[in-house]
Amino acid sequence: MGPNVVWLTEALSQHLDLQSDMRVLDMGCGKAASSIFLAKEFGASIWATDLWIAAEENWQRVCDAGLDQQICPIHAEAHQLPFAQGFFDVLISIDAYHYFGTDDLYIGYFAQFVKPGGVIAIMVPGLAHEFTEGIPEHLKPYWEWDFCSFHSAAWWNHHWQKSDQVEVIQADFLPEGWKHWLQWQQILVEQGLRGNSEEYSSEAKMLQVDAGRNLGFVQLIARRENV
Numbered sequence: 001m002g003p004n005v006v007w008l009t010e011a012l013s014q015h016l017d018l019q020s021d022m023r024v025l026d027m028g029c030g031k032a033a034s035s036i037f038l039a040k041e042f043g044a045s046i047w048a049t050d051l052w053i054a055a056e057e058n059w060q061r062v063c064d065a066g067l068d069q070q071i072c073p074i075h076a077e078a079h080q081l082p083f084a085q086g087f088f089d090v091l092i093s094i095d096a097y098h099y100f101g102t103d104d105l106y107i108g109y110f111a112q113f114v115k116p117g118g119v120i121a122i123m124v125p126g127l128a129h130e131f132t133e134g135i136p137e138h139l140k141p142y143w144e145w146d147f148c149s150f151h152s153a154a155w156w157n158h159h160w161q162k163s164d165q166v167e168v169i170q171a172d173f174l175p176e177g178w179k180h181w182l183q184w185q186q187i188l189v190e191q192g193l194r195g196n197s198e199e200y201s202s203e204a205k206m207l208q209v210d211a212g213r214n215l216g217f218v219q220l221i222a223r224r225e226n227v
């Protein structure tokens, strides 16, 4: 669903010490491509949790991938998660956290589901730096209002750190991330894989015009405080 989700998951997972005996929450997993990748690559158990995609649909994909002993599909809203506190070793979210995690209090709620000292890692579309003087002229023709949830690595770092519930250990704007995003958009348009191809080609044009000056991906990795 999101741009180049397996590539993003692989990039993020390189910073995590994922082991086969770990329980991982994949929050906003969409069609569970990231969950399938993580289960196959690391042998971990994954709770593939999403709102827009039904658990039954993801269960079928999980079974087709032969991972029915490793991945549990869950249909849940991000603010009403049906898990025990401290249940997970790692919380991951790819191209989804900006939909539900930009309010100040969410990280405190989310972090309770990982054990104290456990890791929380997200990858989101984001900015090289905050737009302090408004949206740059070259982006205005393509800008959608909900891109207002895109933020810089420094913004995300502060957003989590100020809660005092987690310690941020890494906050980066991915070098060349925009190229992977653009490649994804181009493939969707070329293959006619989306109904509204105008929206997708507009996003591709925006990425081309911007050429990584502002748009890309932010990765953020933190540890839950040991309290």
Ligand SMILES: C[S@@+](CC[C@H](N)C(=O)[O-])C[C@H]1O[C@@H](n2cnc3c(N)ncnc32)[C@H](O)[C@@H]1O
Residues within 6 Å of the ligand: 001, 002, 003, 005, 027, 028, 029, 030, 031, 032, 033, 034, 049, 050, 051, 052, 053, 076, 077, 078, 079, 093, 094, 095, 096, 097, 099, 100
């Ligand atoms: C752009 S899709 C990305 C899906 C997947 N991670 C990927 O990269 O292919 C964003 C996902 O966030 C999930 N999402 C958005 N708001 C949510 C919420 N309030 N609670 C749970 N999931 C939510 C949607 O269900 C959707 O699948």
